[in-house]
Amino acid sequence: MPRRVQLKFIVTLLFxxxxxxxxxxxxGYDIEKAFxxxxxxxxxxxxxxxxxxxxxxxxxxxxxxxxxTLVVDHSYKGLAADKILVTTRMDSAACGYxxxxxxxxxxxxxxxxxxxxxxxxxxxxxxxxREEYYEKERLYVTEFLSQKHGI
Numbered sequence: 001m002p003r004r005v006q007l008k009f010i011v012t013l014l015f016x017x018x019x020x021x022x023x024x025x026x027x028g029y030d031i032e033k034a035f036x037x038x039x040x041x042x043x044x045x046x047x048x049x050x051x052x053x054x055x056x057x058x059x060x061x062x063x064x065x066x067x068x069t070l071v072v073d074h075s076y077k078g079l080a081a082d083k084i085l086v087t088t089r090m091d092s093a094a095c096g097y098x099x100x101x102x103x104x105x106x107x108x109x110x111x112x113x114x115x116x117x118x119x120x121x122x123x124x125x126x127x128x129x130r131e132e133y134y135e136k137e138r139l140y141v142t143e144f145l146s147q148k149h150g151i
Contacts, residue, residue: 024092024121034108040109040110041109042084043072043073043076043104047070051064065087066096068088069084072084088120092120095119097124107124125141
């Protein structure tokens with residue numbers, strides 16, 4: 001094998017095995033199981049979204065996340081606080097949730113080494129905002145919380 005081809009092969013292998021997977025791929029969820037599995041479930045309105053720099057292990061020393069402050073309207077499980085801070089990745093390609101200020105959400109969070117975390121693959125969803133693409137999922141989550149646990 002020519003040296004040039006060997007070098008390309010080695011560089012390709014290093015590239016493939018040096019980085020964490022960056023694409024997000026979600027499967028569906030059962031809302032009853034999700035409610036039982038997530039330790040934190042609240043309804044809250046986003047007060048503030050900030051970008052924070054966090055220390056990471058591995059190839060990259062730092063990464064950026066969103067820090068989201070929520071004013072809690074109703075806590076279903078895990079917390080009895082007026083406000084909570086959750087983190088999420090910067091964009092949906094990395095499984096980050098697209099929180100917006102002054103929007104109310106049903107938030108399903110889990111603790112990690114940095115605090116509470118929310119990803120885009122869980123049942124976290126906006127409560128009042130009606131968008132055709134998300135309406136079926138929004139109704140699925142809000143009806144479950146309303147019927148089983150009161151909103």
